Amino acid sequence: MADCIFCKIAAGEIPSNKAYEDDKVLAFYDLDPQAPTHILVIPKEHIKSAAEIDETNSALIAHVFEVAAKLAKELGLDNGFRVVTNCGESAGQSVHHIHFHLLGGRDFTWPPG
Numbered sequence: 001m002a003d004c005i006f007c008k009i010a011a012g013e014i015p016s017n018k019a020y021e022d023d024k025v026l027a028f029y030d031l032d033p034q035a036p037t038h039i040l041v042i043p044k045e046h047i048k049s050a051a052e053i054d055e056t057n058s059a060l061i062a063h064v065f066e067v068a069a070k071l072a073k074e075l076g077l078d079n080g081f082r083v084v085t086n087c088g089e090s091a092g093q094s095v096h097h098i099h100f101h102l103l104g105g106r107d108f109t110w111p112p113g
């Protein structure tokens with residue numbers, strides 16, 4: 001998508017601090033970290049939000065979760081971590097390219113605010 005910031009990051013047109021990359025998925029450090037470890041894991045393909053997950057893209061989303069688990073292991077988040085996706089306005093989604101926040105390195109409360 002021409003005006004999507006995460007499509008531009010995925011294409012390398014906007015620089016990012018990468019944690020992982022393959023042909024389908026990119027993981028990069030969030031510019032406004034909410035935990036000692038805060039990485040965004042995205043499919044390179046433009047999917048707007050979790051509301052658009054269906055049988056045509058669910059294998060790709062499963063791959064996103066494989067990458068999140070691999071990163072959590074590599075980064076030593078053995079005490080626990082959180083994977084969050086904000087979907088839509090009420091949930092606070094500000095970038096409309098699906099992304100999964102991988103957060104770790106501190107304790108988290110439940111329910112989230």
Ligand code: DGP
Pocket residue numbers: 005016017028029030031032040085086092093094095096
């Ligand atoms: P959300 O509110 O769930 O849509 O999260 C969007 C996140 O994306 C937010 O934590 C800040 C981050 N973000 C926005 N623009 C950029 C950017 O250009 N680079 C990086 N690294 N992170 C960004």
